[in-house]
Amino acid sequence: xxxxxxxxxxxxxxxxxxxxxxxxxxxxxxxxxxxxxxxxxxxxxxxxxxxxxxxxxxxxxxxxxxxxxxxxxxxxxxxxxxxxxxxxxxxxxxxxxxxxxxxxxxx
Numbered sequence: 001x002x003x004x005x006x007x008x009x010x011x012x013x014x015x016x017x018x019x020x021x022x023x024x025x026x027x028x029x030x031x032x033x034x035x036x037x038x039x040x041x042x043x044x045x046x047x048x049x050x051x052x053x054x055x056x057x058x059x060x061x062x063x064x065x066x067x068x069x070x071x072x073x074x075x076x077x078x079x080x081x082x083x084x085x086x087x088x089x090x091x092x093x094x095x096x097x098x099x100x101x102x103x104x105x106x107x
Contacts, residue, residue: 006045007045010037010041011037014037047093054095055092058096064101078104
């Protein structure tokens, strides 16, 4: 939902900028004029989408998912880590690192 809202915001900004820049033009909304949208989405949303995709792939490994949930139930630090991941793209990126799971295995 958040990605859709952000994408919509970038689309509105790109359209507004294209219309303002090409006042009186026959094609104010050309692909070239709207290229700013793609740049904004690529810079801001692509890393988050990539992390989400990797997390979905990791969730197919049931033992990793069970390990993660079990540790969250037992350790306050892991619960806090999960909460931190909700608001931080950097923290989400840590989940795809093998070191993350090594830390989970340690007592």
